Amino acid sequence: MAVEIAPATSAASNAARTGVLVMLLGMLMFSLNDVMGKWLVATYSVGQVVLIRSLAAAILLVPFLWLNGPKKLLALERPGLQLARVAASTAEVFAFYFAVVYLPLADVMTYWLAAPIYVAAASPLLLKEHVGWRRWTAIAIGFVGVLIALEPSSEAFTLPALISILGSMCFAIMMVSGRSLRGTPDTTLAFWQLVGAALVGLLWAPFDWTPPKPLDTALLCLLGVVAMIAHVLVNRALKLADAATVAPLQYTLLFWAIIFGWLIFGDTPRLSMVLGAGLIVASGLFIFFREQQLKRQGRLTA
Numbered sequence: 367m368a369v370e371i372a373p374a375t376s377a378a379s380n381a382a383r384t385g386v387l388v389m390l391l392g393m394l395m396f397s398l399n400d401v402m403g404k405w406l407v408a409t410y411s412v413g414q415v416v417l418i419r420s421l422a423a424a425i426l427l428v429p430f431l432w433l434n435g436p437k438k439l440l441a442l443e444r445p446g447l448q449l450a451r452v453a454a455s456t457a458e459v460f461a462f463y464f465a466v467v468y469l470p471l472a473d474v475m476t477y478w479l480a481a482p483i484y485v486a487a488a489s490p491l492l493l494k495e496h497v498g499w500r501r502w503t504a505i506a507i508g509f510v511g512v513l514i515a516l517e518p519s520s521e522a523f524t525l526p527a528l529i530s531i532l533g534s535m536c537f538a539i540m541m542v543s544g545r546s547l548r549g550t551p552d553t554t555l556a557f558w559q560l561v562g563a564a565l566v567g568l569l570w571a572p573f574d575w576t577p578p579k580p581l582d583t584a585l586l587c588l589l590g591v592v593a594m595i596a597h598v599l600v601n602r603a604l605k606l607a608d609a610a611t612v613a614p615l616q617y618t619l620l621f622w623a624i625i626f627g628w629l630i631f632g633d634t635p636r637l638s639m640v641l642g643a644g645l646i647v648a649s650g651l652f653i654f655f656r657e658q659q660l661k662r663q664g665r666l667t668a
Contacts, residue, residue, distance in 0.1 A: 385607025389615045392599030397622035399592045400475070401630060402585055404466040410578065412463045413570025415586060418578075420564035422590030427560070430553045439557060443549050451547065451555070452562035454539035459563050461533025468526035470633035475623040476515050476643045477530040479616075482650045483508035484538035486657075492542050501653055508649035515642025552601055556594075613654060617647050 406415050431439065442448045465474045487505050489495040497505075516527055547555065578586060603612045620643055627633035 382607040382611055385603045385605075385612050386615065388599050388606060389603035389612040390618060392596050392603060393615060393618045394622060395592055395596035395599060397619055397626060399589060399596060400466070400471055400623065401626045402589050402592065403463055404471060404631065406582065406585060406589065407463050407467050409582065410576050410586070411571065411574035412460055412467070413567045413573075414575055414578075415463055415567075415589070416459060416563050417567030417571045418583075418586040419590040419593065420560045420567060422587040423594045424557070424560045424564065424590075426591055426594045427553060427557055431557060434551055434553055438551060438554055442554070443547060447543055447546060448550070448558065451540055451543040452558050454536040454543070455559040456562040456566050458533050458536035458540060460566065461529050461536060465526050465530040465533060468524070469530065470631065470635070471623040471627040472620065472633065472635050472643075473515070473527075473639055474530050475620050476639055476646060477512070477527075477534045478537060479620060479643070479650065480508060480512050480646050481534050481538040481541060482653060483512075483646065484535055485541050486653045488538065488542055501656055504649040504652040504656070508646050508653075511642045511645025511649065513642070514645065515639050517636075517638050552597075556597065614651055617650070620647065
C-alpha cells in the first residue's frame with residue numbers, strides 16, 4: 367500500500383532542504399569575504415579596509431532600515447549592553463583582519479570557531495544557565511583543541527595568535543549578548559555594529575591611507591556587500607529550517623579556509639592545527655546538539 371505524504375510535511379522537508387542550501391551558500395560567501403579581506407590587507411591598512419567595508423555594507427542596509435522604521439535605531443533595549451556588543455564586534459572585526467595579515471586563513475578560522483565553546487563556558491556566569499558535566503567535558507576538550515592548535519611555545523605564542531584568541535573571545539561576547547537582545551531587530555544590531563567599526567576605521571585610516579586602485583576600490587566595496595549578503599543568507603536559512611539542521615554547517619568555513627588558503631595563498635595546514643581543529647569542531651557540535659536536546663526537554667541543566 368502506498369504511503370501518501372502530507373502536503374505540510376512535504377513543504378517542511380522542501381523548506382529544510384532549501385535552508386541547508388542557503389546556509390551552505392552563506393558560509394561560502396563568508397569564506398569569500400575572508401579571502402578578499404586577507405588579499406586586501408596585504409596592501410591596505412586594516413583601518414582603511416574596515417572603513418570602506420563598513421560604509422559599503424551600511425549603504426546596502428539602508429533600504430531594510432527604512433522598511434523597519436528609522437525610529438527603531440534609537441529605541442534600543444538595554445543601551446549599556448548594546449554599547450558593549452558594539453565594542454566587542456568592533457574589536458572582533460579589527461582582530462580578524464589583523465590576524466589574517468600574518469596567519470593562514472585556516473589558523474584564524476580555527477580560533478574563531480572556538481567561540482561557541484567560550485559561550486558555553488561563560489553561560490553560567492553571564493546567562494545564569496546551569497552547565498552539566500557533559501558540556502563541561504566538551505568545553506574542556508575544546509580548550510585542549512585550542513591549545514593544540516596554538517602550539518604554546520616561545521615561537522608559536524605570537525602576537526597575531528594571541529590577537530586571534532582575543533578576537534574569537536570578542537565574537538563569543540557578541541553571541542552571548544545577542545541571546546540577551548532578542549527583542550532588537552537584526553538590522554538594528556547590524557547597523558550599530560557597522561557604525562562602531564566605521565568610526566574606529568575613520569580614526570585609524572587617515573594615518574595609514576593608501577590611495578586604492580580602481581579594481582581594489584571595487585573589491586573594498588564588494589567586501590562589505592558580500593559580508594552583508596552572507597548575513598542575510600544565514601538569517602534566511604534559520605527561518606527555512608531549524609537551527610539543529612543548519613547551524614552545524616557553519617563548520618564548513620574551516621573547509622573553505624583550508625581550500626582557499628591552499629589555492630590562493632599557498633598555505634599548507636599544520637598537523638597540530640588539523641588535530642586542534644578536529645577537537646574544536648567535535649566539542650562545538652556536541653555542545654550545540656546537547657543544548658538542542660535540553661531545549662526540547664524544556665530544560666537547560668546538563
